[in-house]
């Protein structure tokens with residue numbers, strides 16, 4: 001028997017307890033499925049067995065199908081076959097669910113004749129989040145059990161429900177602190193009777209109500225192919241016998257599983273988890289305890305960071321240099337919470353509780369008690385070094401000292417202290433209380449347990465932390481700079497802001513670079529360029545004309561009209577044409593495909609350099625950065641995954657052409673990109689090496 005096969009024990013009362021045992025999450029791999037079929041056969045053949053309880057060992061019932069098996073040659077028995085063996089068991093099978101019963105895990109429980117859940121149980125069909133639909137009977141059995149409308153909601157939203165909600169919906173018969181005990185009693189009470197199967201269409205509910213919900217669902221789902229497939233499969237529950245519904249569900253599942261969008265989403269699922277592994281950390285390294293935090297700087301960023309701590313229940317002190325700035329900072333935080341209360345996403349009590357965790361203070365001395373201090377002041381090296389120098393004398397020993405710098409050299413900041421091992425970057429993304437990415441910047445001297453602290457803390461703050469090495473702009477902003485440079489070049493050569501933005505929104509981004517620039521404020525980049533002695537002729541000319549973006553009512557677009565979104569402005573067109581002429585450039589029409597490639601391929605190229613230099617440990621880390629920090633469309637999997645889907649030789653050829661056209665040597669393909677392309681490999685071939 002393979003180690004991951006379920007373990008069966010037969011008890012004196014005649015109940016066979018079958019425990020799924022495939023750590024960490026009891027994914028339903030081939031061995032587990034085979035083991036379930038085997039266990040059911042044996043239990044049914046054993047005259048001492050009267051009824052069967054199916055449960056999960058360890059962290060929960062089961063997180064569903066083993067996603068790593070998708071796309072590999074099928075292993076028999078299929079999950080549907082394993083579930084059929086449960087459903088067709090002549091002796092009653094009751095599921096005892098604690099922890100997660102997700103996807104195929106819940107589908108397995110639906111094949112059982114009854115279900116009992118622990119109070120902590122989470123039951124759901126999250127396949128939609130992987131670009132799939134439940135493919136082992138969920139679309140047929142769940143509607144038949146709890147009604148088509150509630151089943152549709154569970155499948156299309158993909159969020160699990162708790163035990164009590166599951167009981168109210170009729171998904172489980174009982175909620176019990178000892179689910180195995182309660183399931184055993186229930187199983188024995190069913191022994192001898194014909195087991196009830198979730199095949200009956202009587203509970204589906206009214207067809208009209210379903211059709212109404214289907215229309216609303218499809219409207220909300222837009223182009224999400226999973227939602228349409230789920231609606232179609234549930235509709236069949238009304239129209240056809242379950243066998244036909246199951247066959248149609250299977251066909252949808254296979255089609256979606258092989259769709260590049262689902263492959264991209266599955267890649268991101270694993271990339272996000274891999275990013276949690278910190279490369280090169282001594283085994284067993286644990287983070288330091290963080291009971292209290294301090295944030296230096298009460299601006300938009302600092303306030304947002306403080307909110308993250310309060311939201312996670314960690315007391316935090318927001319520190320400013322004077323009372324006025326502090327009051328403004330605290331008011332901004334209170335304003336953000338007030339908006340959430342108004343929207344209904346936060347109760348007043350929760351708001352009060354969170355606000356009570358945020359203390360304001362004037363002067364760095366207030367950082368003395370904190371286990372982690374995050375500096376979020378103006379992006380200027382001199383100021384940061386001054387603060388870290390002072391913090392060195394104030395912070396308690398062992399406190400982690402973090403800078404929220406977006407670009408600057410963390411090693412230089414650390415050099416201002418006598419404890420560089422405690423110093424690192426914790427780069428939050430704006431708005432810090434919303435965006436999920438956290439770049440943890442590991443300096444040359446950062447201690448392993450300091451990195452581990454920042455990573456663990458990031459997860460506590462509900463962020464997705466990714467480790468980056470030290471370089472200008474780290475992973476995300478360093479790549480973004482390539483896109484920004486190309487966007488400006490495209491305007492000089494002949495494109496207009498709305499054409500450039502349209503190319504990226506057509507690709508799937510929510511906003512293009514100029515819309516994003518207008519939203520963030522064009523003066524930020526202007527100031528950085530000035531500090532570096534660099535120029536971007538069009539962006540600079542806009543700033544010089546006082547067009548700083550949405551906050552001044554004008555930027556690349558005009559925001560002065562009634563519409564909240566900006567509209568193209570003839571003045572901007574004239575300005576761009578004038579600057580092109582001044583640069584001696586003959587403008588030409590640039591098609592959408594070229595625009596998209598000019599924006600995305602140089603980023604991929606920079607990603608290759610970032611990998612080569614070891615700034616990012618894995619291509620997937622870069623993809624996670626772009627997904628959670630810059631809203632890269634998940635269905636293309638992030639820049640490096642996308643690169644593999646286009647093919648690296650084509651990217652090399654295009655970059656060479658762009659470099660030749662423009663004379664811009666930074667567009668030459670990175671050595672790693674060239675090498676992989678020549679060897680017929682993709683970036684994904686580097687993942688295994690990094691793991």
Ligand code: 3H9
Nearest residue numbers: 025027063064065066067068102103104126134135136273
């Ligand atoms: C499905 O069921 C299709 C069927 O309808 C039809 C089939 C025919 N497979 O997230 P964690 C790994 S589709 C393989 O860090 P947590 C994960 O990669 C599936 N591996 O833990 C990680 O590995 P590592 C529908 C899986 O406590 C480790 O387990 N189900 C799977 O933060 C720990 O995971 C889902 O979409 C899997 N299904 O969260 C649920 N699940 O340690 C997907 C996890 O090497 N899973 N792993 O990095 C989850 O949402 C979370 O893992 C869960 C636990 C909430 C369960």
